[in-house]
Amino acid sequence: MNGFSLLFGPEGWGGLLLEGAIVTILLAVTTVPFGFGSGLALAVLKLSPNRVVRAFCEGFTTFFRGIPDLLSLFIVYFGLQALIDRASKLAGLSSAIELNAFFAGVIALSVVVAAYSSEVWVAALNAVPKGQSEAAHSLGLDSRKTFFLVLLPQLIRIALPGLGNIWMVLLKDTSLISTLAVIDLLRAASEASKNTTRPILFYSAAAAIYLVFSILSGLVQSNLERRANRGFA
């Protein structure tokens, strides 16, 4: 069978590759709110006057930036499952609550993204002049309105390049979940190449799909940056 029919034919592996691509995108997109959101929360805590809180956040960031992301994934997948099992045993439940590999991937990647993005958010928080929140307060805006209407748009403008970079890394880090037998794009390519002994064909196809995602992300990012920078010289 030639390469074209292996990919696109009815007996072909193209369908599996597409399913894998969807899992990859789903994993990355699901991680974004949890990862970047936790990163922002972590950054705010890092600027806290409380020394213990600051130390804990620094320790958290150092740990998850310091170990390979694959190791973080394993720690979450096996460690969290063990914790859940221990907790269910203590609560007396007879059947274990199972941690789905996809969600273990979301949690692990969110933790890693939070650690990396917190540094970007800290830089952004420090860059927004304190006068902004003071002025908002003097106008009578409560702290919630101040944050979402005044601070956040300015934070995003400064943080966007750094966050965009982390998104690109996240998109590729999703491939780590292939080690947990989840059929993502990389795993689909590897199954196909093992079954047909045509590794170059399928890995090139996977690379092409990842590149399409990356190029689209780049376009979206420059669009967002343009919007965030409107009104600035």
Add this chain to the structure above:
Amino acid sequence: MKAIKLLALLGLASTLMASAAGAKEWKAIRFGMDASYAPFESVDPSGKIVGFEVDYANALCERMKVTCTFQNQDWDGIIPALLAGKFDVIFSSMNITDERKKKVMFSDMYYATPIVFAGQSANKSDDVSPAALKGKTIGTQSSTIHANFLEAFYKDSNIKLYPTQDEPNLDLASGRIDYVVGDGLVEADFFEKKGNGCCRVISEIKRVPGIHGPGVGAAMRPEDTDLRDMFNKAIAEVDADGTYKKIEAKYFKQDIRGKQLTN
């Protein structure tokens, strides 16, 4: 206050669950397999797991009157996954060994195939003694009886271990390693379908009782004795009414039920 209420609710729930957890009624069984072991189990283009063990498992489930689902699980983590409850039985050509019996409980043996040495077609020598293979590179899958065998008897060779059996076969085909040890039928299937004449099966290895065991069985958690009894009963039934031979004939030209080939 809220914490106390939550604990009370959990306590109530646990007593309800505990009463229901007496004898487990098996209606659905989840099978765990490492689907990189054609023709026993592999992934087809639609992502489904297919192979001899899938057909055999379906026949057993029919006898046991349960619904069966199949999950793909990498070989290195397959026993931890079973013990963690991700599935109920390992049905993945797992040989019965004393070391594994310490962690899991096996059903009766359901097949035993010859174990072989394979090498490149250009290599005309049939001598696979430890002395002849001194310094050569031999590959096989990690955490298997083949790996244990090599580590016990071929200490002077370079032993390379891989996550699946496909990888040493691919490396043998490309010339990166000199020999492969593995299941005779898996090797023959690989060379026939994907080998392109690169390699050949050299000779059969006589099973060493302490290392190779009697054959493969279904592995379960030690507490699931009722499941094991269900399996043994079904295995005997599938043997008796000829279904085993029918499924076997679809995949293999020889009988693998429990007889060792001598040539």
